[in-house]
Amino acid sequence: MTGLLGKLRRLSGVGEAELVPQARLSGPMPWVIAIMLAMTVIAAAAGLGLRNMARSAALELEGGMTVQIVEARADVREAQARAAMEALRAMPGLVSLRMVPQSEVDALIEPWIGDDAASGRAVGAIPVPALIDARFGDAATPEAVARLQRELRAVAPAARVDAQSSWLRPVFAAMVSLQWLAMALVVLLAMALSAAVLLAARTALGTNRDTIEIVHLLGGTDVQIARVFQRSIAIDAAGGGAAGLVLAVVVIVALGRRFASLGTGMVDQGALMLGDWIVLGLIPVAATGLAMITARLTVMHTLQKML
Amino acid sequence: MTASDGEIVHFDNVGLRYGTDREVLSDVSFTLFPGSFYFLTGASGAGKTSLLKLLYLAQRPSRGMIRMFGADAITLPRDRLPAMRRRLGVVFQDFRLVSHLSAFDNVALPLRVAGAPERDIERPVADMLDWVGLSDRMNARPATLSGGEQQRVAIARAVIARPDMLVADEPTGNVDPEMAVKLLRLFEALNRLGTTVVVATHDVHLLKKVPESLIMRLDKGRLSDPTGALRYPPRRAAAPSRAPGTER
Numbered sequence: 001m002t003g004l005l006g007k008l009r010r011l012s013g014v015g016e017a018e019l020v021p022q023a024r025l026s027g028p029m030p031w032v033i034a035i036m037l038a039m040t041v042i043a044a045a046a047g048l049g050l051r052n053m054a055r056s057a058a059l060e061l062e063g064g065m066t067v068q069i070v071e072a073r074a075d076v077r078e079a080q081a082r083a084a085m086e087a088l089r090a091m092p093g094l095v096s097l098r099m100v101p102q103s104e105v106d107a108l109i110e111p112w113i114g115d116d117a118a119s120g121r122a123v124g125a126i127p128v129p130a131l132i133d134a135r136f137g138d139a140a141t142p143e144a145v146a147r148l149q150r151e152l153r154a155v156a157p158a159a160r161v162d163a164q165s166s167w168l169r170p171v172f173a174a175m176v177s178l179q180w181l182a183m184a185l186v187v188l189l190a191m192a193l194s195a196a197v198l199l200a201a202r203t204a205l206g207t208n209r210d211t212i213e214i215v216h217l218l219g220g221t222d223v224q225i226a227r228v229f230q231r232s233i234a235i236d237a238a239g240g241g242a243a244g245l246v247l248a249v250v251v252i253v254a255l256g257r258r259f260a261s262l263g264t265g266m267v268d269q270g271a272l273m274l275g276d277w278i279v280l281g282l283i284p285v286a287a288t289g290l291a292m293i294t295a296r297l298t299v300m301h302t303l304q305k306m307l
Numbered sequence: 308m309t310a311s312d313g314e315i316v317h318f319d320n321v322g323l324r325y326g327t328d329r330e331v332l333s334d335v336s337f338t339l340f341p342g343s344f345y346f347l348t349g350a351s352g353a354g355k356t357s358l359l360k361l362l363y364l365a366q367r368p369s370r371g372m373i374r375m376f377g378a379d380a381i382t383l384p385r386d387r388l389p390a391m392r393r394r395l396g397v398v399f400q401d402f403r404l405v406s407h408l409s410a411f412d413n414v415a416l417p418l419r420v421a422g423a424p425e426r427d428i429e430r431p432v433a434d435m436l437d438w439v440g441l442s443d444r445m446n447a448r449p450a451t452l453s454g455g456e457q458q459r460v461a462i463a464r465a466v467i468a469r470p471d472m473l474v475a476d477e478p479t480g481n482v483d484p485e486m487a488v489k490l491l492r493l494f495e496a497l498n499r500l501g502t503t504v505v506v507a508t509h510d511v512h513l514l515k516k517v518p519e520s521l522i523m524r525l526d527k528g529r530l531s532d533p534t535g536a537l538r539y540p541p542r543r544a545a546a547p548s549r550a551p552g553t554e555r
Contacts (some may be wrong), residue, residue, distance in 0.1 A: 216390065218464075219390070
């Protein structure tokens with residue numbers, strides 16, 4: 001147990017902490033890390049939210065197909081719609097089926113057509129297709145759409161079938177792009193963090209050069225000296241990371257509430273799950289690890305140039 | 308004889324130059340034996356500090372060969388230098404105390420660097436500070452200590468780990484004569500325990516205070532060795548108390 005504690009002490013650099021002055025959580029370094037960490041967490045949260053949104057929407061629309069009965073004569077349109085409903089009802093793999101009521105269709109197009117009956121431009125005066133919302137267990141692939149089209153044409157020649165997901169394909173593509181953008185931001189911020197740590201470690205090495213030389217001449221190893229800097233940077237990174245995480249969580253929660261108040265289903269589906277919050281919580285831990293590794297490599301590289 | 312059994316340090320035709328300047332040390336050859344007490348003398352600028360830098364491994368020579376503790380100190384891999392340095396105790400001319408550490412922590416530094424547990428540090432460090440008359444200044448930072456006090460802390464730091472070889476650059480330069488004698492007695496006590504001591508000084512009175520000491524004299528970067536005894540000391544069965552041929 002004592003040996004294990006000793007190893008832990010050595011790993012954390014506690015034994016050599018006094019070798020160089022420790023400017024813990026002072027100076028600009030923790031704040032730089034806090035700001036970068038907050039941006040990283042927000043970017044990661046945006047990426048995770050977009051992923052959730054895209055997955056949820058894709059799942060919802062995956063088997064969805066819309067059948068339009070494009071027929072100007074109302075009686076023929078209604079007859080074909082009923083026949084199509086019957087045919088669909090008998091099909092295997094059907095999950096749900098709904099004839100979109102005429103009132104709902106009128107409400108959809110009313111903003112463009114208007115409801116001025118006197119001028120003849122009222123919604124009811126224009127023949128609009130009948131709409132059937134069908135959802136199948138399998139994905140609405142182009143083949144499935146073509147097959148359904150063929151089968152419905154037999155009972156409803158005016159039927160036209162569309163996969164619902166095809167309407168949102170550009171939206172999904174944009175979401176994927178935004179996810180990549182969020183990931184790129186996370187990577188760039190990690191690189192910026194490493195660069196900041198590198199500069200801080202070099203500055204600290206320069207400031208403490210005399211002490212380092214003395215420790216070297218007394219038989220101190222590069223690893224001992226690197227541990228001291230590594231530990232100092234880890235304290236800065238952990239402190240800054242915690243502050244950055246708190247700031248980011250406040251921003252994410254506030255934005256989440258703002259979006260939730262919009263009441264649009266798609267945005268609601270982008271809410272972060274427990275697993276997402278755990279991932280966000282691990283970012284400061286990863287950043288601290290990254291900072292420690294960067295500090296260690298920087299210090300070791302610089303010390304290698306000394307005798 | 309180039310390297311004999313029992314030698315602790317062997318220099319063979321060592322030269323040192325900084326950059327492209329002329330050599331500050333030229334053709335320096337000598338052998339140090341375990342348990343010997345050496346004074347390194349010479350005028351200011353003769354190269355004493357440069358020679359000591361080679362001895363405490365702060366500098367590599369420009370040419371020549373150096374063996375220390377049985378290993379080639381020039382080709383020794385860098386990662387083996389710390390272990391060799393831990394066998395040395397060094398009193399720097401400018402003390403080189405760590406400014407943010409107390410007198411106690413400065414003295415404890417070699418032990419901590421060597422990985423000694425804290426329980427094995429407190430007592431010896433306190434005793435050592437008491438011995439050099441600084442028990443009441445244990446917690447003082449170097450900036451608050453006088454020159455003499457700083458020098459005593461530097462000496463305490465150099466000897467605390469009982470080194471195989473003690474290298475001291477003008478160790479009594481800033482202390483009163485009484486303390487100088489006391490410090491020399493400390494060096495002698497260490498020497499009797501087997502530590503090889505090399506003291507650089509230009510104080511001729513100091514040389515007389517250690518009758519068993521041997522003299523190495525530097526003049527303009529060259530070791531004065533008219534009889535060749537420093538370079539080729541007669542083979543001895545045991546560690547010498549006095550290297551034959553070295554003159555005072």
